[in-house]
Amino acid sequence: ASNTNMNPSNILALLSVVLLVAATTSASPVLTVVPKEIPQEVETFHIFWSGIKSPSTADYVALYDYPTPQNRLPWATFNNTKAASSGSFKLELLNWRTGYRFVYYSVAPNGVATVAASSPVITVNPLYPTQVHLSLTEKPTSMRVMWVSGASQGHVVFGYRSDLSDGVRVAGSYKTYSVDQMCGLNAAIYYLNPGNIFSAVMNNLKPNALVFYKVVSKGGSASEIFSFKTAPVPGPDNSISMFAFGDSGVSKCQNMTGWCELPAGQTYANIESDMRANSNFSLLLHIGDISYAVGHANRWEQFFYEIKPMATQLPYMVCIGNHEYDYQGQPFKPSWGNYGNDSYGECGIPYWTRFKMPGQNNQSLWYSFNYGNVHFTFMSSEHDCTPGSEQHAWLQQDLASVDRSVTPFVVFSGHRPMYTSEYYPANVTYMDGLRMAVEPLLLKYQVDLAMWGHVHSYERTCPVFNKQCTPGATTHVVIGMGGMTLTPAWATEPGWIVYRDINFGYSRIFTTPDSLHFQYVKNNGQVIGDEFTLARRF
Numbered sequence: 001a002s003n004t005n006m007n008p009s010n011i012l013a014l015l016s017v018v019l020l021v022a023a024t025t026s027a028s029p030v031l032t033v034v035p036k037e038i039p040q041e042v043e044t045f046h047i048f049w050s051g052i053k054s055p056s057t058a059d060y061v062a063l064y065d066y067p068t069p070q071n072r073l074p075w076a077t078f079n080n081t082k083a084a085s086s087g088s089f090k091l092e093l094l095n096w097r098t099g100y101r102f103v104y105y106s107v108a109p110n111g112v113a114t115v116a117a118s119s120p121v122i123t124v125n126p127l128y129p130t131q132v133h134l135s136l137t138e139k140p141t142s143m144r145v146m147w148v149s150g151a152s153q154g155h156v157v158f159g160y161r162s163d164l165s166d167g168v169r170v171a172g173s174y175k176t177y178s179v180d181q182m183c184g185l186n187a188a189i190y191y192l193n194p195g196n197i198f199s200a201v202m203n204n205l206k207p208n209a210l211v212f213y214k215v216v217s218k219g220g221s222a223s224e225i226f227s228f229k230t231a232p233v234p235g236p237d238n239s240i241s242m243f244a245f246g247d248s249g250v251s252k253c254q255n256m257t258g259w260c261e262l263p264a265g266q267t268y269a270n271i272e273s274d275m276r277a278n279s280n281f282s283l284l285l286h287i288g289d290i291s292y293a294v295g296h297a298n299r300w301e302q303f304f305y306e307i308k309p310m311a312t313q314l315p316y317m318v319c320i321g322n323h324e325y326d327y328q329g330q331p332f333k334p335s336w337g338n339y340g341n342d343s344y345g346e347c348g349i350p351y352w353t354r355f356k357m358p359g360q361n362n363q364s365l366w367y368s369f370n371y372g373n374v375h376f377t378f379m380s381s382e383h384d385c386t387p388g389s390e391q392h393a394w395l396q397q398d399l400a401s402v403d404r405s406v407t408p409f410v411v412f413s414g415h416r417p418m419y420t421s422e423y424y425p426a427n428v429t430y431m432d433g434l435r436m437a438v439e440p441l442l443l444k445y446q447v448d449l450a451m452w453g454h455v456h457s458y459e460r461t462c463p464v465f466n467k468q469c470t471p472g473a474t475t476h477v478v479i480g481m482g483g484m485t486l487t488p489a490w491a492t493e494p495g496w497i498v499y500r501d502i503n504f505g506y507s508r509i510f511t512t513p514d515s516l517h518f519q520y521v522k523n524n525g526q527v528i529g530d531e532f533t534l535a536r537r538f
Contacts, residue, residue, distance in 0.1 A: 027051045031061070031104045031116035037124040038095045042305065045093055045121065047078075049104050050086035052115060057083045058107035059115075063091075065192065066099035066120040073189060074103075075298055076255045091254060094301050097126035097150040097195045126150030127217040129198075131304035131354075132226065133311035136283075136369050138358045140231045143202045143211070143315065146356065147172075148195040148304075151217035156200040158213035164225060172200035172215070177349050183327050184345020186295030190257060194297065199356055205230045226312040229282045232372040236408050237513045240372035241280040243271050243314075245506040246287035246321070246415065246453020248482030250302045258296030263504040264483025265306070266523045271506060272309045273526070283371060284314045287453040287479060288321025288381075288415030290351070295344035300354065317357065317376075320365055321415040321453060324351040325382045332384040336433030338426035339382065366391050368398045373511055375407040377447075379438070381416035381454075386437045395438065399445035404538035409516050410447045411509075412474070417452035419461050419476045421490050421497050427455075439465065442474045448516060448534050451507075453480035457487040458520050459500040460530060469496055475534065477518065481505050499530045 029051045035043065047061060059081040062074035080089055081104075093100060100121040106113045131148040145156050154174070159166040174196035182188045198215070205211060209230045216222040232238040250258070251265030275281050291303035307316065326342040333339050352363035357378070359367040365380040377398055385391045402410055418434050420427060442450060443465050459478040462469035486502050493500075504523040509516065513536070520530040 029053070029104065029116040031102055031118045033102055033118045033121050036119070037122050038093060039125055040128050041095050041130050043093060044090055046088055046090050047102055047118070048086075048088045049081065049116065052081075052085045052104070052106070054106070054108075055081060055083045055085050056107060057081075059083070060105055060107070062103050062105060064101050064103065065096060066101040068101065073257070075257055078255055092252070093121070094305055095123050095125070095128055095130055096192060096298075096301060097123060098193070099123055125221055127219050127221040129154065129215045129217050129221065129223045131301070132215055132223055132308065133304065134228055134313075134315045135317060135356060136231065136315045136358055136371070137201055138369070139203070140207070140234060140370065141203065141205050143205060143228065143230065144199060144356060145202065145213065145215060146197065146199045146354070147215045147223070148197050149217045149221075150195055151219060151221070152196065153218035154198045154200075154216060156202060156213055156215050158202045158211055160206075160209060160211060162212050162225070162227075164212055164214065168202075170200045170202060172198040174198045175353050177353050181349045182295075182345045183329070183347035184295065184341065184343070187297075187343070187345030190296045190298070192297035192301070194300070194350070194353070197353055207231065207233045228313050228315075229279070231282070234370040234372065234406050236373050236406065238372040239511045239513065240283060240374060240509075241278065242283035242285065242509050243274070243281065243506055244285040244287065244451055244509060245479050245482040247289040247456055247480035247484045248286070249289070249292035249484055250299050250306060251483065252302060252306060256296075256298055256302070258299045259292045259294060261292060261483035261485075263523065267482050267504060267506050268306055268310065270521065270523055270526055274508070275310070275313065282314060284310055284316050285376075285413060285451070286316065286318045286482075287413050287451055288319050289323045289453055289480070289484065290318055290321065292323055292484065293346065293350065294323055294342070295346055297350070300350055317378075318351075318355050318364070319378045319413055319415055320348060320351055320380050320382055322382060324348055325380075330382070332382070334386070334433060336429045338430055366394055370407050373407055373513065374409045374411055374516070375402045377410065377412045379412070379414040381414045381434065385434070392437065396441055399441055399447070402445065408536050408538045409449075409511060409534075410445065412442060412447045412450045414452060416454045417476070417478050418450065419464060419496065420452075420455045420459055420478050421492060421494055421500060422455045422457070422487050423490070423492055435466070446472065446537060447474045448537070449518065450474050450476045452476065452478050454478075455487050456480050456484050457500065457502045458505065458529065460498045460520075460532065461496045462498050464496045467494070467496060475532070477507070477520075479507050479520070501529050503529065505529065
């Protein structure tokens with residue numbers, strides 16, 4: 001958060017409000033917010049109420065965006081008035097490129113009444129660039145940066161000097177989406193204008209170099225200066241260090257509407273700690289179920305703020321999960337699937353507008369890239385992957401084209417797992433269908449490691465094919481322990497399970513010219529719960 005509240009003018013404003021509250025305890029109801037504006041990305045506000053007649057423990061303060069659309073439900077409610085005629089609380093708010101307003105409601109046996117409303121908190125700089133994050137492109141010498149602004153034009157400046165005195169400027173282009181594109185009620189009710197979502201590509205980067213950059217909106221509003229390490233040249237001797245997890249979400253919930261995944265904050269903090277301790281980490285994979293916005297647009301805003309320390313320094317590579325895409329009427333619903341309404345009306349629109357992965361034609365659904373000595377392949381478990389489908393043909397072509405003399409290791413990822421010992425009927429039928437459709441490709445092209453999310457625990461298999469431990473087959477890990485409520489304890493333990501654990505955490509992956517080493521790290525104490533090494537086969 002910025003330190004606006006420590007400025008002398010705001011200290012005086014805060015003191016004046018305290019005096020006002022004291023003076024008006026017996027006067028007309030008053031609801032006051034200090035400060036009055038969000039100058040950049042985030043600000044901490046103090047909300048004061050006073051002069052409330054006959055307060056009750058059911059009274060509450062509600063938060064709305066401003067100007068408030070007709071029939072808008074509040075973004076947050078705060079039931080902490082404690083039946084006091086005066087009081088206060090504080091709240092951190094993000095720059096939503098709009099304003100905010102607070103309303104005090106009195107709850108009595110005969111109904112709910114509006115008692116007081118604050119003046120609007122005006123976002124004075126809707127052009128300020130927020131939600132900055134990186135992703136890889138088709139070229140190892142390029143890096144994409146995306147950001148959000150209310151501006152109609154913007155650009156990135158990048159260079160190798162920390163002051164950007166050698167900076168190169170590249171214009172960005174933007175997309176957005178409207179409430180009319182939502183496919184369900186939840187996403188329509190809790191729609192928030194996402195702003196203009198910009199994308200720009202930094203080209204001709206030196207390998208293994210430290211690059212500095214900032215994004216700038218038309219009118220001169222610029223982000224802080226960030227930095228990242230460029231990708232290594234693809235090659236068998238070019239080792240990498242990276243992170244991977246799935247199913248995390250938003251941890252700083254502050255009574256906001258939507259789901260809340262408090263443990264995700266520790267996952268993010270632990271990864272940031274690892275980044276500070278080891279500058280070799282240069283890549284992060286998030287294997288689906290990303291923000292858990294499930295139609296609540298404010299959750300996307302908060303998610304990008306929480307991942308900012310990671311996503312502005314590491315390419316943040318994602319794949320689509322059921323909570324980003326699934327909706328009533330989606331095209332692919334096989335008899336063995338258990339697709340529901342898990343996106344609550346988002347139907348993939350925020351996902352593929354807010355993220356851009358390598359590849360031109362699939363809305364970041366399935367794609368691949370080379371990074372150091374690893375070839376990464378991502379599939380969508382929410383779309384048709386059966387033989388004869390577009391995705392299956394692409395997966396076969398991609399895996400067949402890998403040059404193992406350049407990238408000797410192949411890592412495959414999708415959201416819903418091909419193997420998990422969390423046996424409930426829908427999981428079993430889906431796993432059987434996915435195995436029949438895709439597993440022969442993993443065996444044929446000797447995929448080393450498959451990583452999945454969806455199940456909120458950690459599991460590792462033996463090298464397995466068709467539910468039998470098979471030398472030379474693919475090792476599978478479930479890494480959906482990023483923050484969402486953990487999976488209940490298992491009832492059975494199949495023979496292909498090597499290790500499993502129900503704890504929050506994340507994974508680290510390190511390659512050398514001869515091996516791929518995987519670590520499952522528990523959030524509590526950053527203890528390594530499981531680790532294994534896969535030897536180079538090519």
